[in-house]
Amino acid sequence: MIRTITAAGVMAALVASCTVVSSSYTSEGYAPIPGSITYGGQPRTKLTRSPIGSSFPHTFTDQTGRTVEEIYVIQPDRTLRIVERHYRPFLAWDRDQ
Template identity: 70%
Template sequence: MKRSIGLGLVLAVALTGCTTASGSYSSAGLAPIPGSITYNGQPRTKLTKSPVGSSFPHSFTDQWGRQVEEIYIIQPDRSLLIAERHYRPVFSLDDD
């Protein structure tokens, strides 16, 4: 029992070291699609009160009727980077 708890703690510390401390991403992010906040360029208003590196979600329906959720990260110049994009399934096999 003690050995499994110790192993769990070691793994938790190792995973913590895998996160980025600076909050910066080396990639350019995902390309915007219709419905994305940055589809027609960066927004004109700057997010001045939000800390650099913070993230927030944005959900919308794309042009094919799919539910999309994007995660944005605020960059040091206050521009937005699309870090993640998830498509929600249109139907579920569990529906009756």
């Protein structure tokens, strides 16, 4: 009985210490790499029709030949921020001949 109460107390403490992960991105974002939309500065055209806070993907091949997918979010001043970057696995048989 005491073990059950102790285990329940430990579990309650662990659950209480967890933080809720929200879908808002509060970090500065990733630094642009060659191939990123924002590499060399923000795009000249402003995304005036897209809602603030909306996101979109961009896929490109970096200088080493890896496929990179970045997720951008439109900021209130209409600039873009990179919030996620994923490198797809390199498989020899996936390459174009």
